Amino acid sequence: MELAGRVALVTGGGRRVGRALAEALGRNGARVVVHYNASAKGADETVRAIRAAGGDADSVQSDLTSAEAPAALVDEVVARFGGVDVLVNSAAVMERTPFGSVTGAQWDAMFALNLRAPFLLAQAAAPALRERRGLIINMADLAAFETWPAYVPHGISKAGIVQMTRALARVLAPEVRVNAIAPGAVLLPDDWDDASGEHLEQTTPLRRIGSPDDVVGAMLYLIAADYVTGETIIVDGGRHVRS
Numbered sequence: 001m002e003l004a005g006r007v008a009l010v011t012g013g014g015r016r017v018g019r020a021l022a023e024a025l026g027r028n029g030a031r032v033v034v035h036y037n038a039s040a041k042g043a044d045e046t047v048r049a050i051r052a053a054g055g056d057a058d059s060v061q062s063d064l065t066s067a068e069a070p071a072a073l074v075d076e077v078v079a080r081f082g083g084v085d086v087l088v089n090s091a092a093v094m095e096r097t098p099f100g101s102v103t104g105a106q107w108d109a110m111f112a113l114n115l116r117a118p119f120l121l122a123q124a125a126a127p128a129l130r131e132r133r134g135l136i137i138n139m140a141d142l143a144a145f146e147t148w149p150a151y152v153p154h155g156i157s158k159a160g161i162v163q164m165t166r167a168l169a170r171v172l173a174p175e176v177r178v179n180a181i182a183p184g185a186v187l188l189p190d191d192w193d194d195a196s197g198e199h200l201e202q203t204t205p206l207r208r209i210g211s212p213d214d215v216v217g218a219m220l221y222l223i224a225a226d227y228v229t230g231e232t233i234i235v236d237g238g239r240h241v242r243s
Contacts, residue, residue, distance in 0.1 A: 001135065001223050004029035007081045009074075011035040011064065011121065012091030014042030016187050017139070020212030021088055021219055022046050026055030028220070030086065033077050034059040037091070064091055065112040070120035078128055085134040086223070087125050089118035089161075092139060094189070098150045107153050114157035115164070122168055122178070130175040137222055138165050140182040142236045158182070162232050169230030177229040179222045184236025186210035205238030 008025045012018035013034035023046060026032045032050055034057055036043035043059040050057035058080075062073040077084055092114045097106055122136055129136065143155035144162045161180060169178040185200050188209065201209050218233045234240050 001085070001226070002029075003086075003223065006030045006085035006132075006134075007033065007077070007083055008086035008088065009033045009035060009077050009084055009125070010088040010090055011117070012039075013088075014039035014044075014046050014059070017183065017212045017215050018088075018090035019046045020216050021090060022057070023049050023053070024216040024220065025086070025088075026050030026057055027053055029055070031055075031081065032057040033081060035064075035073065035091065036061055037063050037065075064117035064121075065109060067112075067116070067120070070117050071124040074121060074124035074128070083132055084125050084128045085132050087121060087129065087134070087136045088219070089121060089136065089138045091117065092141075092157075094141075094151065094154050096150050097153050099152050102153055110153050111157050111160075114154070115160045118161065119164055119168075122164075122172075126172060126176065130172070133175050135177040135179070135223065136165075136168065136172075137219055138178070138180040140165070140180045140232055142182055142184040142234065142239060144182055144232075145234065145240050165232055166230045173229060177222075177226070179229060180232040181215055181218045181222070182232050182234045182236070183215050184210060184234070184239045186212055186214055186235065203239075203242070204236075205241065208237060210235065210237055 008030040010022040013022035014036040022032050034043045034046045047057040062069045138161050140161040141158035144158035165180040
């Protein structure tokens with residue numbers, strides 16, 4: 001797919017990896033719709049960065065934890081921008097929830113954003129994506145393939161993204177390709193200290209922490225790879241192959 005002139009909706013595009021993905025799409029010629037919920041400042045910064053680089057971008061607010069919000073967001077994007085060619089499901093929450101302390105409210109909130117919203121967004125966007133032979137890129141996580149005791153619900157939600165990617169790739173073929181990216185340590189959590197980061201670096205086979213650019217590279221590959229669908233690319237410096 002050539003991105004020039006295409007409409008790309010990036011959820012969670014005002015923060016962290018989502019921002020890097022949105023800016024990369026803009027640099028490559030897409031008209032980027034930067035979704036945000038509470039991060040209005042970050043979304044505005046993303047839009048300004050894309051425009052400053054000569055690209056085209058706008059922002060749209062939506063609370064995707066509401067069951068009605070995904071369809072309404074897609075409707076707004078289609079009405080304002082004429083369609084959708086690329087859907088990047090990046091909005092998510094990673095909350096420390098050690099086993100034994102997880103509440104029903106925590107579980108429901110996490111799954112509403114991490115898993116239900118991407119599915120409902122894909123479902124709502126499917127007609128527009130089929131019409132324009134578009135694609136979906138879902139953001140999974142290394143936690144989908146490992147067991148992290150302090151992040152069990154998060155890992156389950158991301159494992160659901162991997163399976164959803166496979167299922168949607170079959171359902172939406174041949175018009176729409178659906179793939180996912182599972183980042184490892186490309187950005188450390190905000191509350192981590194230097195010692196934690198150093199330990200993570202030393203226990204990663206490639207002996208370094210990644211960066212959002214590593215995820216951007218995987219996204220651009222999946223956009224260009226017209227014969228790839230239903231796949232999840234792990235971008236983790238080799239952590240998933242540790243013995």
